[in-house]
């Protein structure tokens with residue numbers, strides 16, 4: 001089945017055309033820094049994947065997708081010449097709330113529920129929904145699936161997913177921890193099990209998805225038992241523009257002091273905080289690492305805080321599990337930044353997570369799943385390339401094939 005996968009991020013669009021029969025990717029697209037003046041979109045085709053780059057300044061994530069569809073229908077090198085050749089569309093959705101516990105077909109009923117979930121992930125769900133609305137218009141007869149980041153975390157026990165606030169908020173408003181990045185954590189855990197040559201059900205893993213957004217999950221015997229993101233993807237780690245966990249009293253204090261409303265406060269916590277809030281400029285880790293290297297104190301502080309909060313989360317999940325066999329690093333920062341991995345694990349050796357500095361920095365290793373701890377490290381450290389798109393394509397195929 002030829003599946004178009006649409007993965008709309010907060011400031012990015014990742015899309016692939018995947019032939020699920022052979023698990024082959026035929027087209028890859030990545031739009032980065034969407035919304036910024038220097039936003040770019042690269043498109044490449046199998047087998048060589050030579051990238052052509054397009055400027056997409058001023059376009060929204062959905063408009064980038066529309067541009068991508070135009071380009072791949074016209075480009076003689078593209079594997080398709082018309083949208084009717086796409087057999088199904090798989091959409092990554094960050095938050096499924098209480099409405100979705102597994103991958104769902106998108107029809108009028110589920111569409112209503114998708115819209116209701118937008119407030120749970122205000123940076124992500126609206127962008128994904130705009131993409132779905134657009135592709136439903138352009139390809140009205142093509143089946144579409146929604147693959148949820150929250151589904152993998154449905155195995156968390158109540159002691160992990162409940163918040164210590166009056167119980168009626170759970171009963172009346174379904175306020176509980178849902179987690180996010182589930183597709184990535186599940187895939188990273190499976191890849192780590194393959195690397196370690198042991199069945200996933202025998203392992204205790206701490207999976208770290210570190211991108212613009214970030215979350216860490218305790219994966220015990222293949223199941224998520226706890227994760228840092230909560231009711232929304234705002235909780236947990238410090239992120240590119242999101243605060244992560246802070247004292248909740250700060251929020252009401254600032255609102256009172258500055259006289260700002262709920263929407264403005266939410267925007268500050270989601271868009272102006274995290275790395276950007278501390279370093280004062282870019283939220284992109286590559287930029288902030290450069291600023292820090294040039295001696296910028298605030299950039300250095302942002303990185304110190306970012307690293308420290310990751311170390312504390314890894315430590316807390318070591319305590320939450322009955323065994324820890326490996327820590328798994330994935331996503332933009334986890335896969336690509338040897339510097340940050342070195343800083344994170346420099347503080348964790350006493351827990352038995354001992355990085356091999358040379359293996360961590362092997363040239364040309366980017367994009368390769370590998371173990372980067374020393375041979376006799378009690379807990380292994382793995383780097384795996386996240387392939388959310390392949391998983392989404394396969395889940396979409398499974399669901400659509402059952403129709």
Ligand code: ADP
Pocket residue numbers: 009010011012210211212213240283284285286287289331332333336337338
């Ligand atoms: P998203 O959460 O939007 O899917 P990604 O997983 O693509 O994001 O991660 C994006 C982040 O990864 C950005 O902060 C980017 O700066 C960072 N990143 C990518 N490559 C590197 C690198 N070589 N060194 C440090 N950070 C990197």
